[in-house]
Amino acid sequence: MIRSRPMARAPKVFTWSDGFHRYTVAATSRAKALAAWETDRDLFKEGVAEEAPDAPDAKAALAAAGAVIRRAEGGLKSAVDRLPKARPKPKVDSQAETARKKALAEAEAALDAAEAEQRDAEADLERRRRALDAEAAAISGSWAKRRAALEKTIARQRR
Numbered sequence: 001m002i003r004s005r006p007m008a009r010a011p012k013v014f015t016w017s018d019g020f021h022r023y024t025v026a027a028t029s030r031a032k033a034l035a036a037w038e039t040d041r042d043l044f045k046e047g048v049a050e051e052a053p054d055a056p057d058a059k060a061a062l063a064a065a066g067a068v069i070r071r072a073e074g075g076l077k078s079a080v081d082r083l084p085k086a087r088p089k090p091k092v093d094s095q096a097e098t099a100r101k102k103a104l105a106e107a108e109a110a111l112d113a114a115e116a117e118q119r120d121a122e123a124d125l126e127r128r129r130r131a132l133d134a135e136a137a138a139i140s141g142s143w144a145k146r147r148a149a150l151e152k153t154i155a156r157q158r159r
Contacts, residue, residue: 011065013058016049017073024052024069026061036068 011026014033027033030044043049052058057069074081 015052015055022073024057024061026065
């Protein structure tokens, strides 16, 4: 009976990218691909690495199984180009904008007038407070003199 030797498994192509480079390797398992990439992270579990038989470097990787093929992948310019484009500001109706600016100016003028009115009211209140304080001091002084005179009279009458 002829015993056949088990055939070696055919390598598969695996790839992942860090955004700056694409790393491709032909290996018989994911574990061997991770070992070739010299990483302790499970890039497959993280969803970063994948099996990619149609990768641009698949033929080169299969020709040199186990060797990592590294290709530049656009770098910073490519990453910036993939950013969402700034939206242009919407055009503003000039009549609506004019009306808005007029309303804003009127509101600011009303606020300035209200603040001036409030300052005047506070100043008037302060003048009246000072007048009342002066009146209270005069009454208190007058009372002190009157009381002293009355106490003197009472003291004389007791003797």
